[in-house]
Amino acid sequence: MTDSWEELSLVSASPKLLHKGIEGVVMKQIAAATKKAELSQPIPLPSPEPQRCDTEPLQRRKRMDLCVLTFVERLQQYYRTRVCLSAEEVSVSQQRALEIATEIQAFLHSKHPDMPLGDMTLAGSLLDDLQVVKADHTCLIVPLQLESSLWTPIAGEDTFLGHPQYCMVRRENLEYFPRGRSYWDRHLLGGYLSSRLVSEQLGKTVMESMNWPLLTGTLECEVRPVLGSPELKLEIQGLTKSSYDSGESFYITVLPTVRLGEMTLTAQREITGSFDYVWYQSLYTSETARLAALDKADSGVRRKCLKTLKAVCRNCPSLRKLNGSHLSNVILHMSEKETDWSESAFADRFQQAVTELIGYLEMGILPSYFKPNVSLFQGFTEDDIDEMGFMLYCAVTEPEILLI
Missing domain, CATH: 1.10.1410.40 (Poly(a)-polymerase, middle domain)
Incomplete structure (x- = not known):
């Protein structure tokens, strides 16, 4: 400039x-x-009626x-009135998100009982008391269970991409343990676990196959998948009567996650873009x-x-x-x-x-x-x-x- x-x-x-x-x-x-x-x-x-002298x-x-007011006082007032969420709002959002997560986990286990997944958990700022203004989003972590002897994380610095947070997951020991030994071998792309293929399978199973109208009736709030988004995202309306009247939505992002060693890798297509085999280190x-x-x-x-x-x-x-x-x-x-x-x-x-x-x-x-x-x-x-x-x-x- x-x-x-x-x-x-x-x-x-x-x-x-x-x-x-x-x-x-x-x-x-x-x-x-x-x-x-x-x-x-x-x-x-201003009221259309004449103002009374005693109100002026x-x-x-x-x-x-x-x-x-000093700036210190204004900042404290801003924090109290514009930043913090009420305990009731946070509690309602967390409870609804947990109920939806429970339904998704049960459906995945019944639809793909052989898919090795860990227990799904909610995560993000809503759970860490870091969400502000409105309680309107959270993440559902879907942990993929990978065999440590068959899969190795490759740090971003060691890949041809050269991006420190773009990582790859390589399939090892194919000469001794051929394809098919691991469930996730069906998502291989050029010898690496593909974040795109994993996301696509979860998208077809969760977003396209679940009976969302039935779930809406059970939870007494409207739940539907967000279509056309690179993320696996659900939109919930009507968490509370006030949010339903105002048209405000609550979003849950379904996040496939791999944990190998000290690395936590997520399939975030909105970040990694067109790299089908790349995972993002969160x-x-x-x-x-x-x-x-x-x-x-x-x-x-x-x-x-x-x-x-x-x-x-x-x-x-x-x-x-x-x-x-x-x-x-x-x-x-x-x-x-x-x-x-x-x-x-x-x-x-x-x-x-x-x-x-x-x-x-x-x-x-x-x-x-x-x-x-x-x-x-x-x-x-x-x-x-x-x-x-x-x-x-x-x-x-x-x-x-x-x-x-």
């Missing part, structure tokens, strides 16, 4: 940014922030109270466990900071491409050099994370905490980085724009 984000904010935005109206949107958001009576509620529309002082006082569990261990050791607010950043990025269109993995790694890198993660330092660490993100965007590289040779910004275009960087730079001087 020829212009820095500082110059963009002080002089003028590039034609592309002006065309998008980002600068105007930011200034409108700043102005709107001082008029809201509560950050968690929209501004009430009350409204004026509310505006004045908001204006005198680092989510390691990142989540590391954050929890660090917070437990010093009663820190790393996870609180992460959840707040996730909510900010989810609520801000310019930042939605920053996901939990990006933000977790930023905080893990910060923890290497920052020791004060006390509750009183919450706002400081939040603002520091914004500054750190700007630095990584300027470099165009965010190294993975557990695999430094992986750039988590891979796949971002220059326009993506330009838009996110400009929004975050504006938030350095006016952090309240992130809490709207």
Whole structure:
């Protein structure tokens, strides 16, 4: 980029940014922030009836109270009202997801009793108390049981792909244990276990064969497969009466998983694309466990900071491409050099994370905490980085724009 984000904010935005109206949107958001009576509620529309004189002082006082709130107080209010999920919402979502998972596991065992699968489990941010704004998704882990003597994971660095998180699973000892010795030999492609073939079999069995109308009647919520998606995904509507009335959906992603040694490999076609024999090495569990261990050791607010950043990025269109993995790694890198993660330092660490993100965007590289040779910004275009960087730079001087 020829212009820095500082110059963009002080002089003028590039034609592309002006065309998008980002600068105007930011200034409108700043102005709107001082008029809201509560950050968690929209501004009430004026009543068609004449306002009574005795209500005007009350409204004026509310505006004045908001204006005198410090950023620390606003951030805490945002965390309480916009980030955290209610215990009831989480409980209902987890219970429904568990019931659906139980039905899928029973159906797979009856349809393919010879398929060696481990016990299916739910996983992801909903189970780890890291989901924000809405309880609307989770993962169903389908563990494939592979014979350790017949299958060997090949690290991404050792493959011709050269991608540290793209791994392969090679079939071994074919001269002594020919094809057919393992159930998963039917999914071989060029001597390697194919993530595409495994996903296709599970897709045909689960997505196309299960009696979803019957399951819908049993669970009293509408369950149906999402068609046309590279993921194996289910959509559930009507978890609660309020979610049914609002049309909100809950999603379960069915994730075929291989665990060999210390490696956890998943079939995520939306990430690996057209490589039919490639598996993705997930680092989510390691990142989540590391954050929890660090917070437990010093009663820190790393996870609180992460959840707040996730909510900010989810609520801000310019930042939605920053996901939990990006933000977790930023905080893990910060923890290497920052020791004060006390509750009183919450706002400081939040603002520091914004500054750190700007630095990584300027470099165009965010190294993975557990695999430094992986750039988590891979796949971002220059326009993506330009838009996110400009929004975050504006938030350095006016952090309240992130809490709207």
